[in-house]
Amino acid sequence: MKLINRFWWMLVxxxxxxxxxxxxxxxxxxxxxxxxxxxxxxxxxxxxxxxGFAGQISVGHAAFFAIGAYVSGILTAKYGAPPAPxxxxxxxxxxxxxxxxxxxxxxxxxYYLAMATLALNEIVVTLIVGLQRxxxxxxxxxxxPSFSVFGFSFDSQIRYYYxxxxxxxxxxxxxxxxxxSPFGRTLIAIHSDETAAKTFGIDCAGxxxxxxxxxxxxxxxxxxxFAHYMGFLAPDDFSVMTSINVLVMLYLGGIGTIYGPAxxxxxxxxxxxxxxxxxxxxxxxxxxxxxxxLVFMPKGLFGILTEIxxxxxxxxxR
Amino acid sequence: xxxxxxxxxxxxxxxxLAEEAFLTVHRVSKSFxxxxxxxxxxxxxxxxxxxxxxxxxGAGKTTLLNVINGLLPPDEGRVALRGRELAGMxxxxxxxxxxxRTFQLLxxxxxxxxxxxxxxxxGAHKRINPTILGTLFLPGRSRHRERVMREKAMEALSxxxxxxxxxxxxxxxxxxxxRLVELARSLMSEPELLxxxxxxxxxxxxxxxxxxxLLLAVRxxxxxxxxxxxxxxxxxxxxxxxxxxxxGKWLAEGDPAAxxxxxxxxxxxxxxxxxxxxx
Numbered sequence: 001m002k003l004i005n006r007f008w009w010m011l012v013x014x015x016x017x018x019x020x021x022x023x024x025x026x027x028x029x030x031x032x033x034x035x036x037x038x039x040x041x042x043x044x045x046x047x048x049x050x051x052g053f054a055g056q057i058s059v060g061h062a063a064f065f066a067i068g069a070y071v072s073g074i075l076t077a078k079y080g081a082p083p084a085p086x087x088x089x090x091x092x093x094x095x096x097x098x099x100x101x102x103x104x105x106x107x108x109x110x111y112y113l114a115m116a117t118l119a120l121n122e123i124v125v126t127l128i129v130g131l132q133r134x135x136x137x138x139x140x141x142x143x144x145p146s147f148s149v150f151g152f153s154f155d156s157q158i159r160y161y162y163x164x165x166x167x168x169x170x171x172x173x174x175x176x177x178x179x180x181s182p183f184g185r186t187l188i189a190i191h192s193d194e195t196a197a198k199t200f201g202i203d204c205a206g207x208x209x210x211x212x213x214x215x216x217x218x219x220x221x222x223x224x225x226f227a228h229y230m231g232f233l234a235p236d237d238f239s240v241m242t243s244i245n246v247l248v249m250l251y252l253g254g255i256g257t258i259y260g261p262a263x264x265x266x267x268x269x270x271x272x273x274x275x276x277x278x279x280x281x282x283x284x285x286x287x288x289x290x291x292x293x294l295v296f297m298p299k300g301l302f303g304i305l306t307e308i309x310x311x312x313x314x315x316x317x318r
Numbered sequence: 319x320x321x322x323x324x325x326x327x328x329x330x331x332x333x334x335l336a337e338e339a340f341l342t343v344h345r346v347s348k349s350f351x352x353x354x355x356x357x358x359x360x361x362x363x364x365x366x367x368x369x370x371x372x373x374x375x376g377a378g379k380t381t382l383l384n385v386i387n388g389l390l391p392p393d394e395g396r397v398a399l400r401g402r403e404l405a406g407m408x409x410x411x412x413x414x415x416x417x418x419r420t421f422q423l424l425x426x427x428x429x430x431x432x433x434x435x436x437x438x439x440x441g442a443h444k445r446i447n448p449t450i451l452g453t454l455f456l457p458g459r460s461r462h463r464e465r466v467m468r469e470k471a472m473e474a475l476s477x478x479x480x481x482x483x484x485x486x487x488x489x490x491x492x493x494x495x496x497r498l499v500e501l502a503r504s505l506m507s508e509p510e511l512l513x514x515x516x517x518x519x520x521x522x523x524x525x526x527x528x529x530x531x532l533l534l535a536v537r538x539x540x541x542x543x544x545x546x547x548x549x550x551x552x553x554x555x556x557x558x559x560x561x562x563x564x565x566g567k568w569l570a571e572g573d574p575a576a577x578x579x580x581x582x583x584x585x586x587x588x589x590x591x592x593x594x595x596x597x
Contacts, residue, residue: 052430053430055429174454177453177454177457178450178453178454181448181453181457181460181464182439182446182448182453182460182464182467183448183449183450183453185432185436185439185440185448186440186443186448188427188429188430188432188436189427189432189440189443191429191430192427192428192429192432193425193427195389195409195425196421196425196426196427197427197440198389198408198409198410198413199387199389199409199410199413199418199419200413200418200440200441200443200444200503200507201410201411201413201414201443201444201507202410202440202443203410204410210449210450211450214450256429256430
């Protein structure tokens with residue numbers, strides 16, 4: 001019972017992951033949409049580890065999303081590499097970039113860190129546009145094959161749906177395990193007060209770099225999944241706008257809760273579908289949502305949900 | 319204690335390291351953009367004693383604590399713990415040697431609804447040392463260790479009388495209670511040397527009395543204490559030994575009675591602070 005209580009919201013995620021067969025099929029349009037949602041859930045949760053827990057701002061998280069996508073895309077489409085090792089190569093490159101960049105950059109704080117991460121995003125996009133032979137440049141990278149592992153191909157939409165959501169559940173579960181453990185507690189100490197943390201023997205620089213690398217690896221996985229689903233990559237999908245979109249997901253859902261950013265991704269990706277006519281105003285909407293959330297509900301949607309739930313539980317036990 | 323060879327002892331003597339010294343501060347100087355915060359300060363703390371660091375505002379007391387636990391590198395001079403050089407070590411490495419501290423303005427961890435118990439558990443970071451892989455792939459082991467640590471953290475909270483507040487948010491507690499939580503957090507790190515920066519400031523008389531009793535109990539555990547303190551009444555009743563700083567310079571050193579009778583100290587500090595009565 002206590003376990004169910006602790007992982008209540010996890011059941012919701014597992015339900016979405018198993019949704020198609022339980023309801024008896026869903027339209028390709030909807031399952032396609034939920035595949036996108038799943039990819040962005042991974043991206044948002046990965047950023048929450050870094051920002052919501054370790055307290056390190058990143059306004060350029062799409063950089064690692066891009067590295068994952070393009071390494072997978074280039075290796076499979078241009079060199080015929082099998083998708084699973086290509087994905088791992090993307091994870092390795094993301095980890096290496098995060099480690100190399102993180103050493104100097106994570107010593108920065110606040111605005112300076114924000115600017116540096118933003119610059120990283122710009123550099124990656126510029127490289128993608130510039131290295132035309134490799135990446136296809138501004139006109140895009142074509143013919144990324146569907147994902148397969150050990151000869152089993154995830155070529156149908158429903159198969160890919162299961163793959164993406166299985167990974168979503170894994171990423172969310174491991175993020176929860178990490179953040180609700182002494183490891184997460186250590187990150188919170190660093191976030192709260194680095195000087196005090198150091199006086200208790202916490203190696204702040206070391207922990208920050210480790211969580212940055214983990215966060216980059218998760219974002220890279222999301223990128224690879226994106227590449228194999230789209231089959232076509234263009235630099236626009238990895239611009240700073242995407243990074244800011246993910247930031248809005250964090251604040252909309254409730255930063256520092258893991259579930260919140262997942263909820264934020266769901267909400268922000270489904271909203272334009274519901275209000276199709278607003279699609280041209282996505283940037284405007286993002287800005288408006290961010291301001292409204294920060295002013296009126298700093299704990300985000302998840303904060304409101306847990307509030308409602310704890311009131312219901314309190315009423316039920318009375 | 320075993321006697322080291324004659325030559326080594328003399329060499330130590332020359333280096334300013336008396337044998338019984340637990341903490342040695344030797345000719346430490348530190349300045350900030352031309353302002354001399356510490357000038358050639360030397361003193362020692364013996365194992366198991368409570369030593370006070372007193373002096374008027376701006377005497378360099380907090381700067382000295384920051385130098386000792388590595389938050390500030392000294393411009394000149396050395397700090398040694400049990401003969402081991404601390405210069406060049408990072409704060410987290412010095413912490414691992416058993417140096418813990420509290421802060422004048424509280425520094426409890428408050429982000430993401432961290433509780434009082436979380437704060438105290440963080441005191442034991444060196445012993446837990448959590449890793450990503452360990453957390454993900456050996457959850458059973460880390461859960462067992464966490465249970466043991468929780469018990470110890472509750473003991474530390476009981477020791478300071480704050481076990482009732484384990485699940486509260488630190489910010490919901492009174493200032494005095496937050497000080498007690500900081501002390502429990504420091505004790506959780508099983509320190510050998512405890513640096514306390516103004517531990518009694520912001521406390522009412524009853525709380526000061528309680529704190530005094532607590533610190534005596536801490537000393538009884540064999541923990542050496544160096545504290546910066548303005549409350550002379552507390553210092554006189556609590557401390558075995560006192561060192562006085564004035565404008566960054568060593569002014570006097572000795573037991574409470576000797577310090578009270580020292581004319582230089584009275585002129586520089588006690589008289590001005592109106593603390594003469596508490597001697």
